[in-house]
Amino acid sequence: MANDPIILAFDTSAAHVAVAVLRGDAVLASHAEPMARGQAEHLFPMIEQVLDAAGTPLNAVDRIGVGIGPGNFTGIRISVAAARGLALSLDRPAIGVSTFDAIRLEAPDVLAAVPAPRDMAHILRPGTDQAEMVPADTVPDAVLPPEAAQLAIAIARCAAQADPASAPAPAPMYLRPADAAPPRDAPPEIIP
Template identity: 55%
Template sequence: MPSDPLILAFDTSAAHCAAALLRGDSILVSRTESMSRGQAERLMPLLQEVLAEAGCTWRDLTAIGVGIGPGNFTGIRISVSAARGLALGLGIPAVGVSGFDALAEIGDGLPAIRAPREQVYVMLPGQDPALMAQKQAESLGRLILNDDADAQVRAIVRLAAQNWQSVSTPPAPLYVRPADAAPSKDTPPVLLDG
């Protein structure tokens, strides 16, 4: 068995399902599928296909990397939950990687993650992540947008490979704003004992 760590990373924080497998410094397999819905159903089969294509199994993995957002609320929950479950079941660490960190690995400029209504999530140096109009963000300088899911998942797997030995807590979602869905304001029905 090769001594280089084998890291599987994935991301469903936008309208895609993306995965990459890295051994040492080499990406063995990288796969991205565009989809606005269905990431929960597609993620595990996609990961299995990536492992099979590289001739690996779940037990060969050293660590898991996962995109923690910001982005699509449900997509982030899908990936982070899957990463935490796999890490627990396999007894390996899971490393959360923010979209900002992944985009910063891709190029120079201000990492910006697309949001609804022509807005973007940005994180200015020394500040908390924020949601702002894309035009406002563009006025701050060159944006690195999350338009290339393959480049992003490749950056996630590389960052996870750099940090898996020092991770001490499970990955957690990075939400900048609350979910669009809200609990019903209707009075719940009365339950009758019968």
């Protein structure tokens, strides 16, 4: 167990901040807080808190797992940017893990679903790799993501199983276009 890699994982793809530290199969520490806003300001303090609880310095982390969505656009960007920055600064691999992969970790053949706005759900049907958006009430038998702390643990376990040599840099998993629209007014003229 002492030679097992240490995995730091975190997720801000929904209304939460969740962090976990694993060594092999052992969960050294995990913590999650519900949070609709402010994930960017709370992510690194929570990472530090969880690493302290695990008795693990940041430079001892062997691999970083990060939730890439689907979910909240801003939340996904926060986690992915943090993971890529940590990976670069620590010279460690960062592995992006979709919420679908985290759901399917224990049961690979389930209909995985992630809640979406307006009573919709992002789903991934068994045997496919193309997600769909459907009304949530049309998939009552779908398996939803675990609570936030368990989601971070599942992300860490998926990252531990991944081959870092073949894993691309984490990138957001966006399944729908942004809700925001560009402004209609022309930008102001900048005078040198």
